[in-house]
Amino acid sequence: MTQKANILLVDDRDENLIALEAALTSLDQNLVRANSGEEALKHLLGTDFAVILLDVVMPGMDGFETAAHIKQREKTKDVPIIFLTAQEIDRHEVFRGYASRAVDFLLKPFDPWVLRSKVEVFVELHQLKAQMREQARTLQRDLGQETGEPGKALAEQLSQRARQVQADLTRLREHIVTNYQDVDQPLVDGVRRMDGSVSRLTTLVDTLHGPQ
Numbered sequence: 001m002t003q004k005a006n007i008l009l010v011d012d013r014d015e016n017l018i019a020l021e022a023a024l025t026s027l028d029q030n031l032v033r034a035n036s037g038e039e040a041l042k043h044l045l046g047t048d049f050a051v052i053l054l055d056v057v058m059p060g061m062d063g064f065e066t067a068a069h070i071k072q073r074e075k076t077k078d079v080p081i082i083f084l085t086a087q088e089i090d091r092h093e094v095f096r097g098y099a100s101r102a103v104d105f106l107l108k109p110f111d112p113w114v115l116r117s118k119v120e121v122f123v124e125l126h127q128l129k130a131q132m133r134e135q136a137r138t139l140q141r142d143l144g145q146e147t148g149e150p151g152k153a154l155a156e157q158l159s160q161r162a163r164q165v166q167a168d169l170t171r172l173r174e175h176i177v178t179n180y181q182d183v184d185q186p187l188v189d190g191v192r193r194m195d196g197s198v199s200r201l202t203t204l205v206d207t208l209h210g211p212q
Helices: 014-027 037-046 063-072 091-099 112-142 148-179 185-209
Strands: 006-010 030-034 051-055 081-085 104-107
Touching: 006 014, 006 037, 014 030, 014 112, 030 037, 037 063, 051 063, 051 112, 063 081, 104 112
Parallel strands: 006 030, 006 051, 051 081, 081 104
Antiparallel strands: none
């Protein structure tokens, strides 16, 4: 059973958080609230998140400052960030946003379908990474214990799992291309990196499996 992903919602206004929850509840993932940048950073200390939806304009630490802190931390530097802003952003703000390595901007009021679709892609990428990590741990643990025929059977099982992840990733890539006329390059880049990682895992498992 696939574990639910955590999604961090950061906004200083409760009504905006309620709107985000209403848009994302159908994804059936764990939605975590934060009313400030400082609170968001506290959540990130002990919880692994698939994606962060981050309001730009907040009192105290704004969205850009919060994102900069997130990307400076080794544990959270690769967590995707989608900025939310209620106003048209100028070039300077766009530069600040992408300089902090955010992956996207969405203007309020946002289209719930667009928001949900973007978040869903990052959730699927996060879950695929989790599957790869678990398979790698299983490979390291069990192949070190098993020899002979049991080891061959385990290698065959892991090979099948690795190929299933590869197939899931292919379907995800097709989903992105099919559902976005103006394809998000960060999403494409993320899938490409995952594709390379899965290919290396599959090659490793096949090598351990040995000749047929």
